[in-house]
Amino acid sequence: MPSKEDVLTVLSAIKDPDLGRDVVSLGMIKDVTITEGGRVSFTFELTTPACPVRDRFQSLARDLVAGIPGVTAVDLKMTANVRAAFNGRGHEAAIPGVKHVIAVGSGKGGVGKSTIAVNLAASLQLSGAHVGLLDADIYGPSVPGMLGVYDTPKVQDEKLVPLEAYGLKVISIGLLAGADKAMVWRGPMVSRAIEQMLTDVRWGDLDYMIVDLPPGTGDASLTLAQAIPLTGVAVVCTPQDAALKIAVKALQMFRGLNVTPLGLIENMSWFVCDDCGKEHHIFDHGRVERSAQRLGVPYLGAVPLESAIREEADVGAPVVVSRPDGPGAQALRKVASAIAARVSVQSFRQLPVINVR
Structure with missing residues (x-):
C-alpha cells in the first residue's frame, strides 16, 4: 500500500513557477489520507483562487499520484487560501x-x-x-x-x-x-x-x-x-x-x-x-x-x-x-x-x- 511519504515525494516534483519552490515545501498539499484499498485523498491549497496555472497543477497532481504503485483512485480537492500581506506595519x-x-x-x-x-x-x-x-x-x-x-x-x-x-x-x-x-x-x-x-x-x-x-x-x-x-x-x-x-x-x-x-x-x-x-x-x-x-x-x-x-x-x-x-x-x-x-x-x-x- 502506498504511504503518505510516497504521495508527498511525487508531488514535490511540481514547482510553483512564480515562487520557485515545490508545492509540498510551500505547504500547499494538505490532508493526505490513504485507505487500505489504495484510494488517496488530499487537498491542493492554492495561494489565490485566480491562480493562472490552476488547471495544470490539478491535472499534474492527479497524474503523479495515480502513477504510484498501489494507488487505485485519486480524490483531489482544489482550494485556495489568500494569505494576508506582511509588510512590517502594525x-x-x-x-x-x-x-x-x-x-x-x-x-x-x-x-x-x-x-x-x-x-x-x-x-x-x-x-x-x-x-x-x-x-x-x-x-x-x-x-x-x-x-x-x-x-x-x-x-x-x-x-x-x-x-x-x-x-x-x-x-x-x-x-x-x-x-x-x-x-x-x-x-x-x-x-x-x-x-x-x-x-x-x-x-x-x-x-x-x-x-x-x-x-x-x-x-x-x-x-x-x-x-x-x-x-x-x-x-x-x-x-x-x-x-x-x-x-x-x-x-x-x-x-x-x-x-x-x-x-x-x-x-x-x-x-x-x-x-x-x-x-x-x-x-x-x-x-x-x-x-x-x-x-x-x-x-x-x-x-x-x-x-x-x-x-x-x-x-x-x-x-x-x-x-x-x-x-x-x-x-x-x-x-x-x-x-x-x-x-x-x-x-x-x-x-x-x-x-x-
Missing part, C-alpha cells in the same frame, strides 16, 4: 478583515483605468475570491455607472454598508454625493473623504480590495499610500509614447512612497477590424512591455480596444461577466490572474524568517 494601520489592498492608477486620464479596475475586481470575484471595489476617483467617479449601482449606502452602527453588484462590495463618492454633483474640493477634503471610505465602511472579510485611483500623482494617491499598507499598485497606460511617459512617472512616485509596483497594464493595445479581421496596433505596439523590462517591473498583459468592453460598461456590466468568452474579457481575466500571482509572490517573500533553535 495591524492597526490595516483595514480590519481586508487581506490585500491593490491600487489601480494611471499617469493621465482617458487610458481606461476605471474600466480596467472594475473588470479586474469582477475577474477576481469570478475566480472565487471575496472582493471589494473602492472608487477613490473623487473628481470623476465612474464606477457606479459601470456597475449599474445608484442607491445611497445605508449606515449601520455609524459605519457605511457597501452596496453589492456582481458579487462585489462597492463604495464610491458618486454614491454618497450624487452622480451628477461636481466635487469642487481642495486637497485636504479629498484626503479626508478617502480616509473615511477606507475606515468608516463596513467592508467585512475581503481577500482583495481594488482601489480605483484618480489619474496623476496627487492627494488621493498620497493619502492612500500613507493611510494604509498597500499590497501594491498596477499602473494602466496606453502604448503611445506621450501616455507611457506619464505612466512611468506615476509608477516612480509609488516607488518613492515604498509601494510595490505590481506591474504595467497595456490598455487599447490592438484593434481587430470587423471587415478584414486584421489586427491593428493603433497606438503603437510593444512600448509598454519594453518599458516594464527597463524599469524592472512585471508586464501584466495587454487588453484590446474593443467595442464590447465599452458597450457593457455603458449599460452597467463588467464585460468579464456579461461577455466572458470575448477576446477583451479573456485578456482582462489573464491580467487579473497575473496580478493575483504577483500578490501571492509578494506575500510569501515578505513573510519574516524565524529561526527555531
